[in-house]
Amino acid sequence: MHRRNFLKVVGSSSVILAASTSMIGCSTISGPSADQPWHIAGSNYKDFRMRALSWAILAPNPHNRQPWLVKMIGADSLVLSLDTERMLPETDPYNRQIMIGMGCFSELLRLAAAEDGYHLVIDWFPDGVVSETGTLDNRAIASIQFVKGAEPDGLFKQVSKRRSFKKEFLDKIIDSNILNKIEDAQIEGALINLNNESIFVEKMRKLTIKAMDVELSTERTYLESINLLRIGSDEVKANPDGISLNGYSFTILRMLGLFTHEDARDMNSSGYKQSAEDLLSVLDSAYGYVWITTPGNNRLDQIKAGQNYLRVNLKVTELGLKIHPISQSLQEYDEMGGSMENVNKLTGVNAPERLQMLARLGYGEDISASPRWPVDKMIRS
Structure with a gap:
């Protein structure tokens, strides 16, 4: 759900500029675009x-x-299960975040089914x-039956516009009356906090920056992200998942061999240090926070x-706000222990209650959608 755009490559080379006239937008791989599932x-x-x-x-x-x-x-009916080859063992050792993602999937499935008049009977x-x-x-996550008799949910209208915003927010305060409307999205089983x-925002900025720094400076967690990089349009189209560095500049840099996975893995390079600074500055632009507890x-x-x-x-999108998940401090590996403790303290979360998701809020421009595999890719016989 985050850190997909934390490497920022700025190139002003005349070679790159010259190449752009003939190479921009080019991909050597035929077939549908990586964002086609959003359009169809x-x-x-x-x-x-x-x-x-x-x-x-x-x-x-x-x-x-x-x-x-x-x-x-x-x-x-259908049975929903998990592709165990798509785990994040370093940053999500107990698969908690993967399971949260399955929860997101199940709720969107429910909203979409309701558009056709079906409700879901789920056996977890x-x-x-x-x-x-x-x-x-590979045990089943859920057995799901579609049964006629549901009414559409107004939040569904926002699905195609939903994005995770990984850029700096605009310098604009969030009105509390708008912020508090996010609570209207809450359903049973969890609490939405805002x-x-x-004073809170300043403290949380510092804590989330510290947590991100821990992840970026811990080699095995940093490399877990780097190993999921898709650099340039060809790689993104071939594998429309992971952390996509798409767009003209990345495509050109990749095609010219000027930016590779090996370059990204070098934690001693000036590029690594600049990229980390850029990402931390993004976290320093939050104007509000939402967190979910169970x-x-x-x-x-x-x-x-x-x-x-x-x-x-979906509610954030409806209200004209942007959201960016920043749950690094909630991850269960040893180096992150102090950050988790500090975030729990600031939000007032005490065991056995669990802080499951944390995201920053603000305003920003519209951005493109993240790549997706076609729906047929997930169907198993």
């Missing part, structure tokens, strides 16, 4: 389940790993549940957190 969601399928799934794949998820798998059952973890400290496996008070931290709690986070995204 809800169409092309007679099966109402496929229509709903074509929307559900647009859900926010950690590092854009898109870990969902689906098996169709009969004429009105029908084959048994993995503990919150265990490693998820704050835009200047009564505990079992797998269903994590699902409920994800469902509420999806709804927060």
Whole structure:
């Protein structure tokens, strides 16, 4: 759900500028664009389940790993499971964030089904549940039946416009009356919390910057992100997931061999240091925060957190705000322990309650959508 654009490459070389006249927008890979699923969601399928799934794949998820798998059952049901090859073992060792992403997926599936008049009857973890400290496996996450009788939810109108905003926010205060409307998105199982008070915002900026610095300076967690880089249009189209560095400049740099994965892995380079500084300055532009808590931290709690986070995204979009998940401080690896403790203290979260999601809020320009695999990619026989 974050850190997909933390490398900023600025090139003014005459070679790059000259190349741009003939190479801009070029891709050597044929086929649909990496963002095509955003443009065709809800169409092309007679099966109402496929229509709903074509929307559900647009859900926010950690590092854009898109870990969902689906098996169709009969004429009105499906089984949702997890692609265990799409985990984040370094930054998400207990798969908590992956499970939150599955919660986002399930809620968007529910909203999309309701547009066709169906509600979902969900049996969670029908084959048994993995503990919150265990490693998820290929057991079913949910058995889902589509049943006629649902009314559409107004938040669905925002799905195609939803984005995770990874840039600096505009210098504009969030009115508290607008901020508080985000709470209207809340459904059972989790609590939506908000704050835009200047003292709180300043403290949270510092804490989230510290947490991001921990992740960037810890080699194994940094490299987990780097290994998921897709540099330039060819790589993004070939693998429309992970951390996409798309656009003309990255495409040209990649094609000319001036920016590679090896370059990005060098933590001693001036480029690494500048990129880290750029990302930390982005976090320093927040004008408010939203965080989601659950009564505990079992797998269903994590699902409920994800469902509420999806709804927060849609409500934020409806209100004209932008949102950026910054949950580094909530991650369960040793180096992050102090940051987690400090964020819990600032937000007033005490065990057994669990702070599941944290995101910064502000205003900004419209941005392009993150790449997605076609919906057919997730279907298993």
